[in-house]
Structure formats: structure tokens, C-alpha cells
Amino acid sequence: MPRKELKIKTKGDWIDVTVPGRKISTGHLHPLTQVRRKVEEIFQSMGFSVIEGPEMETEWYNFDALNIPKDHPARDAWDTFYLKNGLLLRTHTSPVQVRYMEKHNPPLRIIVPGTVFRHEATDASHEFQLFQVEGLMVDKTISVANLKAVIGEFFCRFFGKNTKFRLRPDFFPFTEPSFDIAITCLVCSGKGCPACKRTGWMEVAGAGMVHPNVFKYSGLIPKNWQGWAFGFGLERLAMLKYKINDIRLFRSGDLRFLRQF
Amino acid sequence: MARYFAEVEEIKKRGRDYTLDIDIKPNRGGDCFSHLGVAREIAAILNLKLKIPEAKVSPDKKLKSEDLVSIEVKDEKACPRYTVGAVAGFKVGASPRWLADRLRACGLKPINNIVDIANYVMLETGQPLHAFDADKLEGKKLIVRFAREREGIVALDEGKYDLSRDILVIADAKNPTAVAGIKGGRLSGIDKKTKTIVLESANFDSRIIRKGSQKLKLRTDASWRFEHGLDPNLTELAVRRAGFLIQKMAGGKMAQSLLDFYPKKVFPKRISLDLNYAETLLGIKIPKTTATNILKRLGFRILKGSKVEVPTIRRDISLPEDLIEEVGRIYGYEKIPALFPQASLIPPERNQELFWENKIRDVLKEAGFTEIYNYSFLPAGRNLVELKNPLSREQKYLRNSLIPSLLKNIQNNKNYLKPGEEIRIFEVGKIFQRPRQEEKMLTGAISGDDKFYEAKGVVDLLLQKLGIANVWYDDYQASPKDSSSDWWQPGRCAEIKIGQREIGFLGEIKKEPKAAIFDFNFSLLQKLFSEEHEYRFLSRYPEAVRDLAVLVPLLTKVEAVLNIIAGAGGVLVRDVDLFDIYEGEELPGGKKNLAFHIIYQSDKKTLTSQEVETIHQKIIKALEKKPKWQVRK
Numbered sequence: 001m002p003r004k005e006l007k008i009k010t011k012g013d014w015i016d017v018t019v020p021g022r023k024i025s026t027g028h029l030h031p032l033t034q035v036r037r038k039v040e041e042i043f044q045s046m047g048f049s050v051i052e053g054p055e056m057e058t059e060w061y062n063f064d065a066l067n068i069p070k071d072h073p074a075r076d077a078w079d080t081f082y083l084k085n086g087l088l089l090r091t092h093t094s095p096v097q098v099r100y101m102e103k104h105n106p107p108l109r110i111i112v113p114g115t116v117f118r119h120e121a122t123d124a125s126h127e128f129q130l131f132q133v134e135g136l137m138v139d140k141t142i143s144v145a146n147l148k149a150v151i152g153e154f155f156c157r158f159f160g161k162n163t164k165f166r167l168r169p170d171f172f173p174f175t176e177p178s179f180d181i182a183i184t185c186l187v188c189s190g191k192g193c194p195a196c197k198r199t200g201w202m203e204v205a206g207a208g209m210v211h212p213n214v215f216k217y218s219g220l221i222p223k224n225w226q227g228w229a230f231g232f233g234l235e236r237l238a239m240l241k242y243k244i245n246d247i248r249l250f251r252s253g254d255l256r257f258l259r260q261f
Numbered sequence: 262m263a264r265y266f267a268e269v270e271e272i273k274k275r276g277r278d279y280t281l282d283i284d285i286k287p288n289r290g291g292d293c294f295s296h297l298g299v300a301r302e303i304a305a306i307l308n309l310k311l312k313i314p315e316a317k318v319s320p321d322k323k324l325k326s327e328d329l330v331s332i333e334v335k336d337e338k339a340c341p342r343y344t345v346g347a348v349a350g351f352k353v354g355a356s357p358r359w360l361a362d363r364l365r366a367c368g369l370k371p372i373n374n375i376v377d378i379a380n381y382v383m384l385e386t387g388q389p390l391h392a393f394d395a396d397k398l399e400g401k402k403l404i405v406r407f408a409r410e411r412e413g414i415v416a417l418d419e420g421k422y423d424l425s426r427d428i429l430v431i432a433d434a435k436n437p438t439a440v441a442g443i444k445g446g447r448l449s450g451i452d453k454k455t456k457t458i459v460l461e462s463a464n465f466d467s468r469i470i471r472k473g474s475q476k477l478k479l480r481t482d483a484s485w486r487f488e489h490g491l492d493p494n495l496t497e498l499a500v501r502r503a504g505f506l507i508q509k510m511a512g513g514k515m516a517q518s519l520l521d522f523y524p525k526k527v528f529p530k531r532i533s534l535d536l537n538y539a540e541t542l543l544g545i546k547i548p549k550t551t552a553t554n555i556l557k558r559l560g561f562r563i564l565k566g567s568k569v570e571v572p573t574i575r576r577d578i579s580l581p582e583d584l585i586e587e588v589g590r591i592y593g594y595e596k597i598p599a600l601f602p603q604a605s606l607i608p609p610e611r612n613q614e615l616f617w618e619n620k621i622r623d624v625l626k627e628a629g630f631t632e633i634y635n636y637s638f639l640p641a642g643r644n645l646v647e648l649k650n651p652l653s654r655e656q657k658y659l660r661n662s663l664i665p666s667l668l669k670n671i672q673n674n675k676n677y678l679k680p681g682e683e684i685r686i687f688e689v690g691k692i693f694q695r696p697r698q699e700e701k702m703l704t705g706a707i708s709g710d711d712k713f714y715e716a717k718g719v720v721d722l723l724l725q726k727l728g729i730a731n732v733w734y735d736d737y738q739a740s741p742k743d744s745s746s747d748w749w750q751p752g753r754c755a756e757i758k759i760g761q762r763e764i765g766f767l768g769e770i771k772k773e774p775k776a777a778i779f780d781f782n783f784s785l786l787q788k789l790f791s792e793e794h795e796y797r798f799l800s801r802y803p804e805a806v807r808d809l810a811v812l813v814p815l816l817t818k819v820e821a822v823l824n825i826i827a828g829a830g831g832v833l834v835r836d837v838d839l840f841d842i843y844e845g846e847e848l849p850g851g852k853k854n855l856a857f858h859i860i861y862q863s864d865k866k867t868l869t870s871q872e873v874e875t876i877h878q879k880i881i882k883a884l885e886k887k888p889k890w891q892v893r894k
Contacts, residue, residue, distance in 0.1 A: 026629060226542060
């Protein structure tokens with residue numbers, strides 16, 4: 001049934017204030033753009049510059065320079081699209097760490113938002129094209145305690161003051177030590193529910209102290225510098241924030257979805 | 262456990278027992294793809310004593326491994342250690358229930374007691390074992406070598422594999438009898454008649470096993486462990502443990518002596534533990550006794566000075582940072598305080614590109630456009646960057662334009678919207694060109710017929726908000742080389758130019774879904790952005806409006822008329838507003854009527870009607886100088 005615009009013709013002074021107002025049509029920014037702006041705003045206020053990098057990447061920047069050697073099982077963690085022109089589609093925004101450190105001397109504070117690609121089958125929680133944000137801070141004595149302060153501040157400003165987070169041991173070849181970062185489950189506030197597999201926590205990011213080899217491959221002298229890096233997926237953040245249940249909606253181009261934002 | 266070591270994905274009850282599915286990260290594959298390794302971690306976390314599986318065999322003094330088999334390793338880099346022990350006097354049969362159950366719980370299929378024990382010891386220690394039937398080995402030999410061209414092997418599960426020169430095999434005097442570290446061969450397999458076995462406990466180069474496994478597309482419990490790199494010092498414990506279990510459960514006896522090829526013994530590494538560095542890195546001071554106690558619990562030896570000896574099983578530890586991680590994680594990351602860094606107050610640099618990108622988004626949103634994020638792939642097209650391993654036929658290439666996906670968005674959304682409802686969408690994203698270029702584009706679409714001027718209005722607004730002036734629109738001449746030319750409606754497209762430089766494109770789409778598109782190369786646009794904006798003086802004097810209609814040939818451009826009006830009118834013409842274009846039957850053939858409001862205004866005084874009329878007539882005269890133009894009075 002074609003819907004028609006409401007026509008109103010009234011007499012006298014009285015109007016029915018419960019009649020719906022005229023629909024105003026406006027445009028909409030993509031939820032990922034909105035979340036990205038929020039993230040950028042928070043980190044910029046803490047002195048981080050926003051940097052971008054190429055989506056077609058060399059094997060060197062995507063893997064070797066990040067201490068992920070060829071023929072090593074650690075590479076299996078990143079399912080990769082390879083291109084016939086000899087490049088690959090970056091599997092994370094971490095290559096920009098190396099590209100940036102090659103050209104800039106510490107102290108440095110950057111975040112790197114950008115599209116990344118994973119060669120994997122899709123479902124409601126898996127997607128082969130994603131939007132990631134990388135963070136990097138390097139100076140003479142940057143520590144895990146500093147990471148905790150900055151990332152904690154971020155979560156509080158993004159998800160609300162009562163958001164708690166925790167670090168657990170994890171493994172990434174380009175950081176040592178490495179952490180998995182989880183925040184209090186936003187559904188049950190940490191009490192335990194199906195959304196957080198009854199743990200009360202939700203994994204949202206990976207982080208760690210920059211591995212000496214990454215400094216070395218970036219042309220910096222490892223013993224002079226310390227720093228941390230983190231990375232998280234914007235889709236995951238947006239899904240938590242807006243309670244979106246299917247990651248594939250972001251790139252569906254479905255206006256019924258996009259016009260809600 | 263997850264707090265200090267690794268994530269437990271699942272805990273499942275199995276009968277009276279439980280299974281834990283633990284996500285061991287690849288760096289800990291060498292020591293923790295085993296129950297012993299996980300037990301070592303738990304012991305360290307809970308400060309308990311670790312119990313090593315019993316492996317004390319009472320050997321058969323008459324049985325000598327060297328009488329049954331000789332070993333030869335051709336490449337000691339590919340095989341740093343090769344340990345074998347013969348076992349005889351057992352009876353091949355089914356495994357006891359508890360053993361079969363445990364194997365099943367770990368996802369392995371019970372076969373017979375000998376094979377099951379070999380697998381069980383692999384689960385316990387992390388060291389893969391293989392049992393050969395000693396009587397089936399041609400020439401009583403085990404040779405570790407690379408396969409020859411055109412050699413093949415039939416595996417235990419009857420699978421046939423073609424081998425090549427980069428695949429390491431275990432061969433007898435004649436044929437390959439196992440793919441080293443990956444899978445055993447049928448020829449030397451254990452069956453009910455097997456009387457004597459040779460138990461192999463070897464160490465292979467992780468890269469060679471990984472490559473071989475990828476090449477044969479054959480991943481096994483053994484290959485998975487080997488490709489993560491194992492401690493060569495593990496072979497002996499594993500082979501003795503298997504001998505012990507066979508003795509206990511199948512009644513066999515192990516030979517007195519093992520054959521052991523181990524030319525370069527691996528000794529423990531020594532690393533400095535610098536607690537000051539640990540403090541600056543972690544941001545917390547950990548007392549020395551606490552740190553050394555943690556390391557001791559994890560099996561490290563504390564030497565004099567600040568040196569620490571790393572057990573060879575921990576192949577992941579080679580840097581001081583690795584030691585700090587060990588101390589830090591067992592100490593507890595939750596104890597580390599949150600402290601803001603003491604950094605110099607450097608304001609972040611503004612990313613100009615992103616600033617303008619966001620500005621564009623906001624302008625288009627205000628103009629009623631919805632932002633889309635599409636996939637960066639296309640199913641077909643000419644001269645595109647091609648994927649080596651696409652996920653599907655729909656994603657074989659990288660996109661070289663944002664237009665196809667936006668048109669698809671329009672098509673798909675039509676089903677959901679009110680009939681005839683206009684769709685306004687845009688995307689900012691990367692496109693890719695051969696050989697290796699990538700560029701950021703800004704592309705927008707308005708659905709429907711005849712939307713050129715609407716899209717042009719949006720472009721004008723956008724460029725104005727971006728501070729880009731002096732733009733003009735040139736007719737688009739499709740060149741045969743232009744691969745995108747087949748979707749544009751001829752005669753309804755324009756190149757958007759500054760000077761002679763094209764900065765963007767505007768046009769209507771020929772096929773369904775009909776739409777008008779604007780397409781900008783972001784990096785070209787970026788050079789033109791300007792935040793400069795100057796206020797235009799507001800005149801205190803009234804404006805006078807005169808209308809003017811002119812008949813011109815159909816192909817005459819409005820711009821040409823406007824140029825003449827501006828030229829003849831001079832500074833007192835404040836603005837010219839085209840309000841009607843008419844091409845109708847009652848007009849003389851081949852003509853169209855253009856109607857303008859001309860707004861006259863001075864900054865210095867009120868213009869008299871005489872003054873306005875004089876300029877207006879001057880404009881009319883200038884227009885009528887053109888032979889086929891006629892001002893209508």
C-alpha cells in the first residue's frame with residue numbers, strides 16, 4: 001500500500017496538539033562515523049593526533065616489521081586477503097605504528113582509525129571488512145600504569161563513568177607484555193548474563209608494551225624508548241553502545257538501519 | 262587461570278570428570294600444548310609442587326635398540342634430535358577404558374593400546390611420538406631425509422600423498438614410511454601381529470613441518486605441535502614415559518639403550534632481570550623476593566647477580582621484557598595503578614584531511630544525504646586490482662569507483678521505501694587502481710529521473726561550504742578509453758573544473774536505477790579547501806529588480822547569456838537570477854526562452870529608476886548584438 005502524506009485542514013482557533021508533527025527529512029551520519037568521531041574527540045583531548053595509512057599494505061609492514069615472522073604459526077591469527085599486485089589488504093591498523101615511527105621521533109601520541117580486512121566467513125558477529133582504531137604512545141618512561149590511566153579514561157568517557165576494565169595476559173607478537181582488555185558487561189553491569197557468557201566482562205581491545213623489535217624495525221633504538229599500543233574494533237564498540245545485534249548491518253547500506261542514527 | 266595465564270573457553274562435565282577448553286596462545290605452544298605444561302602453570306599460580314609423570318622403566322637387558330634398527334639423520338638442521346627406543350613383548354589390543362575415555366575427551370580416536378599410548382603421551386608432554394612396526398622396516402633402517410621427486414606415501418588412514426623435495430620424511434632403506442612430524446605411513450603401521458616396535462620421539466624444525474603441512478594440506482595433532490617449535494630436551498622424557506605405560510598396560514619391555522641423535526645439545530638461556538626496568542615498564546615496584554619467587558615457581562633458576570636461567574621448555578622467553586611479562590602476569594596486572602603519563606603539553610596536530618572529510622559529511626547530511634559504508638570489493642570490471650584468494654565471486658576485485666555500490670544501494674533500498682521516495686546517499690572511501698594506487702573518493706547519488714540540476718545544486722552548496730570558488734561545468738566528451746563511460750547518459754554529464762583542471766564529475770545514469778551522481782577525488786579537492794571567508798558589505802540602499810526574457814537557440818548555454826549580462830551591466834548588477842527555462846511549441850523552431858530577475862543595487866546611493874533603466878537597456882542591446890538572440894519585450 002502506498003502511504004500518503006497527511007493532509008490537515010482545520011477551522012477555528014483550536015488545533016489538535018496530538019496530531020503528529022510534519023516529518024522533516026534530514027540526512028544521517030553512519031553509526032561508525034559517529035562512534036569514530038567520539039573516539040577521536042576523546043583521544044584528541046588527551047593530546048593524541050589522528051593519523052591514517054594505506055589499506056593496501058606490504059607484507060613487511062603488515063607482518064615482518066610487527067615481529068610476525070614468515071612461516072610462523074602466529075601469522076595464522078590474521079587471515080589475510082592477498083592481492084595479485086604483490087600487496088595485501090591490511091589485517092590491522094598496526095602497520096601505521098611502524099610507518100609513523102619511521103618518520104617521527106618520540107615523544108609521540110597517535111591514534112589510527114581505518115578500514116581493515118580479514119579473510120573469514122561472515123555471520124552475525126564476524127565480518128571480513130572492519131573498522132579499527134589503533135593507539136600508540138611512546139616516550140622515555142611510558143608504562144603499563146599509563147596505559148591503564150589513558151584507556152580507563154577513554155572507557156569512562158565513552159561508555160559512562162561507572163565503566164570498569166581489566167587487563168589479562170594475552171599474546172601479540174608486536175607487544176611484550178601483551179594484554180587483553182575487557183570492560184564491565186554493559187548488559188548486566190557485571191553481574192553475569194548470556195551476553196558476557198556469565199563472566200560479567202566483555203573483551204573489547206588488545207594492548208601491550210611495544211616490542212623492542214618493533215622499535216628496531218621502525219628505526220628507533222629500543223633501549224631509549226618505551227611505549228604502549230592498543231587496538232579495538234569500532235563495530236564492536238558501536239554494537240555495545242547502540243545494542244546492535246548483527247555486525248553485517250554496518251555495510252548493508254540498508255536505509256532502515258542507517259536512518260536510525 | 263584466565264587472570265594469570267590463558268582464557269578458558271569452556272568447562273564441560275564428562276561423567277565424573279571435567280574437560281576445560283583452554284585458549285593457549287601461539288607463543289606458548291611449545292610448552293603448553295600439553296597437560297604437563299598447563300599443570301606447570303597452575304602449580305606456579307597456586308604455588309603448588311608440580312608432579313612429573315612417572316617414566317621409570319625396568320628395561321629388558323637383552324633387548325637392544327641398535328639390534329633392531331639403525332638411525333641416520335641426513336640434515337641436522339631439519340632434525341636437531343632423533344630419539345628412538347625399541348619395545349618388545351607386549352600384546353596389541355584395545356586400550357583400557359580410562360585411557361580410551363581420556364583420548365576421546367581430547368578429541369582423539371582410540372585405535373589400539375600401542376598407538377593410544379603414543380598419543381596419550383603426546384597429550385601429556387606435548388611431544389609427538391610415533392610407533393613403527395620394527396619388522397616392517399626395510400633394511401632395519403630409519404633415515405630422516407627430504408623426499409625425492411615423485412615419491413609418494415600412503416598414510417595410516419589410507420590417504421595418498423605426493424611428496425616433494427621440501428618435505429621431510431622418515432624412510433626405511435627403500436621407501437618413505439612416515440611424513441616427518443606430520444603423519445605415519447601405512448607400510449610400517451601397528452597391527453595385531455606386531456611384536457616389536459620402534460618408538461620415535463624426535464625434534465623437527467618448525468618451519469619445515471609448517472611448510473610441509475601447508476603443502477600437503479594435512480594438519481595433525483603432531484604437525485600443529487611441531488610447527489610451534491618444541492624443546493629438543495623433551496624427547497627422552499616422552500619416549501621413556503611411553504615405554505613405562507606400555508610396560509604397565511600392554512606387558513611390553515623397553516630396550517636397555519635408546520638410540521639418540523643429538524649433535525647440538527640445547528642449553529638453558531641466561532637473561533638479566535632488571536627490576537628497575539620492570540618498574541618503569543610496568544609502572545609498579547615489585548619487590549625482588551616476590552619477583553624471584555614467581556620466576557622460581559615457573560621453573561626458572563635464579564643465578565648470582567641479576568641473571569636468570571630460562572628452562573629450555575620455555576622457548577618463548579628470550580628478552581628481558583619476556584621475563585618482566587612472566588613476573589607481571591603472575592604478580593597480577595590488577596595491582597598496577599592507573600597513572601596518567603607525565604608528558605609534555607603538546608597539543609595534537611590537526612589532521613587537515615580528516616577535518617575536511619568531516620566537514621563534507623556534515624554538509625551532505627544537512628542536505629539530506631545518508632552516509633553509507635560499502636565493501637571495498639567488486640565482482641567484475643576492467644583493469645581492476647585482483648585478489649589472489651577472494652572469499653566469493655562477488656568479491657574478486659577491489660573497487661575502482663564508489664558508484665557501482667551506491668547504485669546497488671539505491672536498487673536494494675527501493676523495496677523498503679515509499680514508492681517514488683527519493684534516496685540521497687553518499688560515501689567517503691578508498692578506491693584502488695592498478696598497479697598499486699589507492700585514492701580517497703567522495704561520491705554521492707540522488708535517485709530518480711532528471712536529477713542533474715538537484716545534484717548540481719548540492720555540489721554548488723558543498724563547494725561553497727568548502728570555500729572552493731571559480732568552479733565551472735564543462736560538457737563531458739566520453740573518450741573510448743574511459744571505462745566508466747558506458748553508464749553515463751550522453752548529454753547529461755559535466756566535468757567540474759577549476760581553470761582547465763577537472764576536480765570532479767557530475768552526471769545522470771543511463772540505466773536503472775536512474776540517478777544523478779557526483780564524484781570527487783578527495784586529494785584533488787583537498788588542495789582547494791579554504792576556511793577563508795569574507796563578509797560582503799550590506800548595502801544600506803534599496804535594490805531594484807527588473808525582469809528580462811531572452812529567446813536563444815536551444816544549444817546556447819545559460820552561462821554565455823549570464824556573461825553578457827554581467828559584462829554589460831557592470832558593478833551595479835548585484836545579482837542575476839535565472840527563474841525560468843522554457844522550450845515549447847508556441848516558440849519559434851529551435852529556440853528556448855530564458856527568463857531572469859536582474860537585481861540592481863549600489864553601495865553608495867539609491868538608484869533612480871532612470872539610472873536602472875539605462876543599464877537595463879545597455880544589457881538588452883548587448884544581448885541583441887548576437888544574431889539569433891531576441892530579447893522579448
